Amino acid sequence: MATLQSYLMVTAILFGLGLFVVTTRRNAVGVLMGVELILNAASINFVAFAHFRGNDVAGNMFSIFIIVLAAAEAAVALALVISLFRQFGTIDVEEATTLKG
Amino acid sequence: MLKDLVFLGTAVFTIASAATVAFSRNILYSGFALLGTFAGAAVFFILLSSDFVAVTQVLIYVGGVLILVLFAIMLTSKIGDMNITNRSINYKIAIPLLLLFLGMLTQLMSGGSWDFGEEKFQSMVVPIGNGLLTEYLLPFEVISIALLGALVGAVVIVRREIK
Amino acid sequence: MLNMVWLVPILPLIGAFLNGGYSFSGKKLVRPLVHTIACGAILGSFLVTLLTFIHFLGLPSEERSVTVTLFSWLNLTNVKADVAFLIDPLSLVMMMIITGVGSVIHIYSIGYMSHEKSYARYFAYLNLFCFAMLCLVMGSNLLILFVGWEGVGLCSYLLIGFWFHEKKNAVAGMKAFLVNRVGDFAFICGTMLLLWSLVSVGQGTVTYTELKGAVHLLTNQTVMGFPVLTVVTLLFFIGATGKSAQIPLYVWLPDAMAGPTPVSALIHAATMVTAGVYMIARLNFMYSLAPDTMNVVATVGYATAIFAASIGFTQNDIKKVLAYSTVSQLGFMFGAVGVGAYTAGVFHLMTHAFFKACLFLGSGSVIHAMSGEQDMRKMGGLKDHLPITYKTFLLATVAIAGIFPFAGFFSKDEILWHTFNKEPVLWCVGVLAALGTAIYMLRLVAMTFFGACRADEKTKHHIHESPATMTIPLIILAFLSVCGGLLGIPEALGHLVGWEHSNLLESWLEPVFAGPHHEVEAGHTMEYLLMIFSLGVALGGCYLGYTLYTRRQDIPERFVRRFPRLHRLVENKYYVDEIYQKFIVDNLLRLNQWLALFDQKVIDGIVNLTGSITKVGAFISGWFDRVFVDGLVNLSANLTLQGGRGLRLAQTGRIQDYLYVVVAISLLILFWRFS
Numbered sequence: 001m002a003t004l005q006s007y008l009m010v011t012a013i014l015f016g017l018g019l020f021v022v023t024t025r026r027n028a029v030g031v032l033m034g035v036e037l038i039l040n041a042a043s044i045n046f047v048a049f050a051h052f053r054g055n056d057v058a059g060n061m062f063s064i065f066i067i068v069l070a071a072a073e074a075a076v077a078l079a080l081v082i083s084l085f086r087q088f089g090t091i092d093v094e095e096a097t098t099l100k101g
Numbered sequence: 102m103l104k105d106l107v108f109l110g111t112a113v114f115t116i117a118s119a120a121t122v123a124f125s126r127n128i129l130y131s132g133f134a135l136l137g138t139f140a141g142a143a144v145f146f147i148l149l150s151s152d153f154v155a156v157t158q159v160l161i162y163v164g165g166v167l168i169l170v171l172f173a174i175m176l177t178s179k180i181g182d183m184n185i186t187n188r189s190i191n192y193k194i195a196i197p198l199l200l201l202f203l204g205m206l207t208q209l210m211s212g213g214s215w216d217f218g219e220e221k222f223q224s225m226v227v228p229i230g231n232g233l234l235t236e237y238l239l240p241f242e243v244i245s246i247a248l249l250g251a252l253v254g255a256v257v258i259v260r261r262e263i264k
Numbered sequence: 265m266l267n268m269v270w271l272v273p274i275l276p277l278i279g280a281f282l283n284g285g286y287s288f289s290g291k292k293l294v295r296p297l298v299h300t301i302a303c304g305a306i307l308g309s310f311l312v313t314l315l316t317f318i319h320f321l322g323l324p325s326e327e328r329s330v331t332v333t334l335f336s337w338l339n340l341t342n343v344k345a346d347v348a349f350l351i352d353p354l355s356l357v358m359m360m361i362i363t364g365v366g367s368v369i370h371i372y373s374i375g376y377m378s379h380e381k382s383y384a385r386y387f388a389y390l391n392l393f394c395f396a397m398l399c400l401v402m403g404s405n406l407l408i409l410f411v412g413w414e415g416v417g418l419c420s421y422l423l424i425g426f427w428f429h430e431k432k433n434a435v436a437g438m439k440a441f442l443v444n445r446v447g448d449f450a451f452i453c454g455t456m457l458l459l460w461s462l463v464s465v466g467q468g469t470v471t472y473t474e475l476k477g478a479v480h481l482l483t484n485q486t487v488m489g490f491p492v493l494t495v496v497t498l499l500f501f502i503g504a505t506g507k508s509a510q511i512p513l514y515v516w517l518p519d520a521m522a523g524p525t526p527v528s529a530l531i532h533a534a535t536m537v538t539a540g541v542y543m544i545a546r547l548n549f550m551y552s553l554a555p556d557t558m559n560v561v562a563t564v565g566y567a568t569a570i571f572a573a574s575i576g577f578t579q580n581d582i583k584k585v586l587a588y589s590t591v592s593q594l595g596f597m598f599g600a601v602g603v604g605a606y607t608a609g610v611f612h613l614m615t616h617a618f619f620k621a622c623l624f625l626g627s628g629s630v631i632h633a634m635s636g637e638q639d640m641r642k643m644g645g646l647k648d649h650l651p652i653t654y655k656t657f658l659l660a661t662v663a664i665a666g667i668f669p670f671a672g673f674f675s676k677d678e679i680l681w682h683t684f685n686k687e688p689v690l691w692c693v694g695v696l697a698a699l700g701t702a703i704y705m706l707r708l709v710a711m712t713f714f715g716a717c718r719a720d721e722k723t724k725h726h727i728h729e730s731p732a733t734m735t736i737p738l739i740i741l742a743f744l745s746v747c748g749g750l751l752g753i754p755e756a757l758g759h760l761v762g763w764e765h766s767n768l769l770e771s772w773l774e775p776v777f778a779g780p781h782h783e784v785e786a787g788h789t790m791e792y793l794l795m796i797f798s799l800g801v802a803l804g805g806c807y808l809g810y811t812l813y814t815r816r817q818d819i820p821e822r823f824v825r826r827f828p829r830l831h832r833l834v835e836n837k838y839y840v841d842e843i844y845q846k847f848i849v850d851n852l853l854r855l856n857q858w859l860a861l862f863d864q865k866v867i868d869g870i871v872n873l874t875g876s877i878t879k880v881g882a883f884i885s886g887w888f889d890r891v892f893v894d895g896l897v898n899l900s901a902n903l904t905l906q907g908g909r910g911l912r913l914a915q916t917g918r919i920q921d922y923l924y925v926v927v928a929i930s931l932l933i934l935f936w937r938f939s
Contacts, residue, residue: 002108002148004215010112010145012206014138016199017119019927023195023920027128029173031919033135036166037119040142043158044149051149052217057232060225061240063146063154067161068244072251074166078173079255085177093919100917198927205934 115141279305375733447506454499504540525628562602569595573700605682622741674749702805
């Protein structure tokens with residue numbers, strides 16, 4: 001049951017949900033959550049592959065680095081969200097379109 | 102057998118909470134549902150014999166990232182109109198895209214051989230510690246610097262101008 | 265001494281620059297400074313000339329020709345011309361006359377111009393003239409001669425129009441300049457033609473010494489069917505008629521009397537007007553090869569002599585009489601060189617410089633005394649008031665009339681003798697002119713110095729003898745008028761007293777005029793007869809002139825009454841000026857108008873047409889530019905603009921739109937890579 005394919009299936013669903021969140025949410029924090037979902041899916045995938053290839057260290061390393069980068073990304077993204085809120089009074093990404101050409 | 106049951110339960114729980122994140126109309130609910138997803142991921146890590154990564158996941162994601170996310174929600178929204186804070190748009194594009202993507206991944210997984218032999222359970226703490234201080238020392242240091250830079254940058258971005 | 269000879273022209277030039285600058289600076293006039301500079305310069309020149317002359321006297325006659333080169337001027341493939349001075353007996357004679365008579369006249373000017381405001385300007389011009397004239401006579405080639413030729417023309421113009429505030433004087437200066445221009449044009453044409461033909465025979469040169477050896481190559485050359493030498497010498501002679509006031513270009517000289525009297529003496533009697541004679545004498549080797557030109561020169565010369573003399577009878581302006589007398593005497597000189605008697609021509613040039621300068625300066629003294637009055641009808645009886653002027657004037661008159669043993673006798677007699685040998689008809693004309701000269705000169709003396717004074721009381725009251733600066737030059741020139749002739753005592757007379765080679769001037773000039781000698785056909789007896797005859801003519805003329813204009817004034821009056829038309833014709837100078845005005849000047853002006861019309865209609869038309877064509881071309885090119893070139897440029901700009909406008913749509917500013925693109929491209933990559 002708990003084969004590599006099943007892990008891949010679960011992470012694919014996770015990834016798809018994350019992608020859906022990222023592409024549809026109007027709330028910037030929501031978008032950030034979607035990104036976390038995607039990163040978690042990827043992280044699980046790495047560890048799964050590593051495990052089924054005989055507990056390879058490299059996969060775990062990748063996973064750790066992804067976690068660290070996610071933390072950094074979360075910190076920066078949340079700072080941006082605060083900044084965005086200050087600037088526009090909202091965190092709706094549909095509203096913040098001053099880069100429109 | 103037990104392992105399979107735990108896997109199945111965790112998978113259902115994780116996907117359910119991820120779906121809550123995705124479809125809840127309240128951003129606060131989404132944030133709490135994210136906790137479930139992270140926890141599920143931690144269980145998956147244990148199931149995949151990566152105890153160190155699982156602990157890290159719980160520590161960082163649940164203890165750090167999630168708290169940050171919740172703070173951000175609190176700082177930027179009023180609690181009173183919380184129920185309309187998480188509207189979604191563009192289903193018409195997003196859902197076909199998503200389905201197409203999933204279809205393609207399924208297609209990929211169904212083809213080819215995925216059998217790598219017997220799975221083995223062991224603690225990964227020692228190999229990871231060795232790896233971090235030998236083979237992966239440089240990436241480790243680089244990611245440390247990157248993290249430091251990101252944190253400082255976050256502080257700089259978010260702080261108010263001192264007039 | 266010869267290495268100093270360049271000082272001769274340079275000193276007056278320096279003087280001219282000093283005084284010119286002084287005049288131009290507008291500083292307070294210090295007369296002694298001005299005339300010290302000017303007279304010092306010319307006296308310095310005279311001194312150097314004199315020393316050179318003495319140096320030459322010590323040389324054998326073959327060595328008396330030295331070229332002093334200052335620097336190279338033109339250095340072309342075919343022709344070379346240096347700024348160089350040719351010092352030989354002829355140029356030395358001329359230098360002596362210019363610097364000597366020039367010095368005397370400079371000194372005279374101190375007194376004559378003492379009330380003049382433009383004192384420094386006057387002396388600057390005078391010095392400049394000396395410089396130009398010295399260049400003319402000293403230059404070793406035709407180009408330097410031409411520079412001097414133009415320079416003296418310029419100075420003549422400046423000095424005739426010295427009192428340019430009066431329009432009459434300015435017009436006279438202009439007339440002199442323009443009439444000279446005609447001659448100068450012919451002169452430069454002649455130089456060009458000579459050079460061109462010499463180059464064509466491979467001997468391109470303008471230097472006299474080289475010309476002398478080269479011109480014989482041209483004897484068989486022709487230009488437009490005429491012998492080239494004849495054409496060249498005729499062109500040169502036309503130049504000479506302009507500068508030396510011969511028919512037909514003499515008209516400027518009487519008008520030139522508008523200048524200050526010392527100027528008339530220096531430029532229009534002693535030096536500049538003799539430039540033509542000098543030029544022909546200098547180029548004698550060319551003229552000797554062109555007998556046709558020689559005939560023209562002689563004929564024109566004698567025609568001028570008699571023509572101008574006849575006008576001299578009727579003029580009442582003292583300076584005009586002298587002017588016509590000058591024209592007449594210049595005619596004699598041309599007559600002399602025209603019959604090949606170059607020495608006689610130069611001799612007469614020299615003696616004429618002495619006595620005519622003396623006469624002009626004397627007339628200046630008279631005018632000075634008469635408070636500027638020049639009309640002889642308002643003079644008379646001045647001999648008691650102006651004793652020195654009277655005596656010197658009388659001596660010079662006797663000299664010009666040709667009485668033995670004064671200067672004019674020897675020179676005129678030599679000319680007439682050579683003419684008689686060559687062309688007896690011209691001799692008759694010459695004798696008539698000489699008779700006329702004697703009569704009108706005595707008329708002049710009689711009207712000015714004898715009889716009762718006809719001036720008004722105020723002028724009469726002012727009559728006074730001139731200061732020493734004016735009388736001393738008169739005395740010097742009178743002395744030269746008396747003794748100058750002794751330099752050229754004819755062989756025949758020298759023979760009588762047992763003095764061979766008595767003609768000092770002839771032996772002095774012999775190296776220059778060495779050429780085929782004219783065979784003397786008549787013997788000494790004939791010469792004596794002619795001398796006595798011409799002496800008789802001169803004496804008779806003097807007597808006639810004296811009588812007619814003192815005791816028997818009724819005779820000329822009756823003559824005038826008898827032939828009123830003739831008198832009016834002569835009095836109005838044969839209407840030559842009017843004829844020139846009507847036939848030449850007016851036609852020229854008309855031609856000018858036509859040319860102006862031509863300019864306006866045709867040239868301007870062509871120019872405007874060109875302009876219009878350019879405009880049309882520019883219009884077409886502009887249209888092309890606007891439509892095609894600008895179109896291309898605008899097209900590229902518009903393409904960019906439209907492209908940007910299109911691409912702008914992709915730039916929505918919404919993150920999720922970008923994300924779709926990312927996802928879609930990831931999908932494409934997956935699809936392409938794995939299926």
